[in-house]
Amino acid sequence: MHIINARLRHRSELFELKIENGIFVGIDVQQGHIEATDVHIDAGGKLACAPFIEPHIHLDAALTAGEPAWNESGTLFEGIERWGERKPMLSEADIRTRVYKTLNLLINNGVQFVRTHADTSDPSLVGLKTLCALRDELKDRIDIQVVAFPQEGLLSYPGGEKLMEEALEIGADVVGGIPHFEYTRELGVASMKRVIELALKYDRLVDVHCDEIDDPNSRFLEVLACEALFNDMGSRVTASHTVAMHSYDNAYCSKLFRLLKKSNINFISCPTESIHLQGRFDTYPKRRGVTRVKELNEAGINVCFAEDSIFDPWYSLGNGRLLRTLDFGLHICQMMGHKDFSQALDLVTDNSARTLSIEAGYGIEVGKPASFNLLEGEDDYSVLRNQGDVLLSVRKGEVIMQREPSKVVTPP
Known part of the structure; x- marks a missing residue:
């Protein structure tokens, strides 16, 4: 050619x-x-x-919005409830049909690399098993990384740790977590330590749904970054969402950014989904509920954009067009200067490659x-x-x- x-x-x-x-x-x-x-x-x-990279999506849940009920409040937590109602309907055939349709949307919009989360808060692990099988079957058309994601808590969900280890034995590429959804702060902190331990034990990457909440007291990011720093694995660790950072005061962020830079961890922001799910408990002023993408970028901390969902209980739109996500993200994060525009594609290409640790072949x-x-x-x-x-x-x-x-x- x-x-x-x-x-x-x-x-x-x-x-x-x-x-x-x-x-x-x-x-x-x-x-x-x-x-x-x-x-x-x-x-x-x-x-x-x-090529474009979709670094954060939930393929096991794609195209399920409204089944069996819609997320009428638009909150993260109702989305989890609606997904809990949909999970008993999962089967390998159901997942395959929806994943093929979703991947075709992504491929037709220039995406060649995907990191997908698979819910391990399901004793059958049908979603994770199916996505790992599809990863191997479709490797000539698209590269897929599968995250073992404990949607209902690694430590709070009964048997969560055992299911996580089973998922890693099956072949999940990445260890996930959700500390802000654990029952207590103590469990959230313990879950971050356990995630890093498992990543070291199985030699896997880490991608945590971290502080995806408007609560300024949700500060598990500092725990994750500290554990990554102390275990010298920051470049293999990703903090997704971190929307509570939108609610942190500047004095705390000044201290936090020092740790984040030292740790060398990566960040993924899902701007269209975050601005939809967050700020739901505000009247006015209403928070945007998106992490500090501009400040992270200017500090030299690796950050990229993702779509997160395509027609699922958390986000009932989505079409696989990362250029749409990029456009919305730059607006929402007020990254509208000429320098921002001239480097915009980094947020859906090179920065994402670094997050997925695929730079050598990209x-x-x-x-x-x-x-x-x-x-x-x-x-x-x-x-x-x-x-x-x-x-x-x-x-x-x-x-x-x-x-x-x-x-x-x-x-x-």
């Missing part, structure tokens, strides 16, 4: 991308415009970008797998402003999705 007339991020020239055996073997500045032939794919001056570089998207625009800013479709998605040298660019109206 030979891609011509392509733009690359933060570069103004046109490039040729040469691919052999699914690997980038040449990335060269073009000497003028090249005419397309049958052996070329003409990028037409559009932006070639590393990016448009000679010697790496030839995986990329072709986007409508010439740079981060124009792609963001256009909110156009992903025109082409190439995975290890093979086209997995292609569509025509939008029609341009020209004067008669």
